[in-house]
Amino acid sequence: MIASVSGEVVDIALDHAVVECAGVGYRVLATPPTLGRLVRGEHTRLLTSMIVREDSMTLYGFTDPDARALFGLLQTVTGVGPRLAMATLAVLEPDSLRRALAESDAKALTAVPGIGKRVAERLVVELRDKVDAGPTGSPSPGAQVTGVGQQVAEALIGLGFTENAAQQAVASVLAQQPDADSPTLLRTALAGLGPRR
Numbered sequence: 090m091i092a093s094v095s096g097e098v099v100d101i102a103l104d105h106a107v108v109e110c111a112g113v114g115y116r117v118l119a120t121p122p123t124l125g126r127l128v129r130g131e132h133t134r135l136l137t138s139m140i141v142r143e144d145s146m147t148l149y150g151f152t153d154p155d156a157r158a159l160f161g162l163l164q165t166v167t168g169v170g171p172r173l174a175m176a177t178l179a180v181l182e183p184d185s186l187r188r189a190l191a192e193s194d195a196k197a198l199t200a201v202p203g204i205g206k207r208v209a210e211r212l213v214v215e216l217r218d219k220v221d222a223g224p225t226g227s228p229s230p231g232a233q234v235t236g237v238g239q240q241v242a243e244a245l246i247g248l249g250f251t252e253n254a255a256q257q258a259v260a261s262v263l264a265q266q267p268d269a270d271s272p273t274l275l276r277t278a279l280a281g282l283g284p285r286r
Contacts, residue, residue: 092137093134095110098132104124108135117135117137118149119149123135138151176204179201181197185257190220198212241274258281261278
């Protein structure tokens with residue numbers, strides 16, 4: 090079992106990165122938010138989950154243990170494989186996913202391509218008691234931002250992100266960089282959200 094890879098990022102694609110470790114390049118599938126944090130030529134460390142099938146061995150990469158744990162948990166539900174689990178984490182950040190499951194918010198889960206009403210309800214029923222709603226200090230879905238933050242949130246909405254996702258992304262960046270100007274705020278929020286599909 091390969092639990093992590095650490096080395097130079099030699100390539101970044103739409104759905105994966107190649108990380109060179111001791112002369113071997115590992116192809117690691119990852120979500121857009123994770124890939125958005127990587128820089129070609131720089132050293133990185135990714136936590137990984139290795140999925141072995143009869144005809145393939147695939148590495149999935151994560152920047153934090155919470156996302157990796159949720160990736161494994163999602164696959165305990167019938168009908169949810171690694172690709173659908175990754176799609177879920179691409180659309181919903183770990184805190185948002187935990188909250189949706191804990192609060193039985195099947196509608197939030199149907200925003201994930203490939204998850205219909207029936208699968209969303211199965212996820213809620215099977216996982217709601219296995220997760221908590223996440224840290225109370227994280228931005229709430231209704232967190233409102235003002236001024237430059239509001240302008241950037243509106244720009245993100247114009248790019249196709251939901252209002253809640255845009256507001257949360259901006260609030261999260263402002264919590265870490267309260268004096269960020271609008272270009273920095275937009276760039277950092279976009280990196281956190283990943284490309285809209």
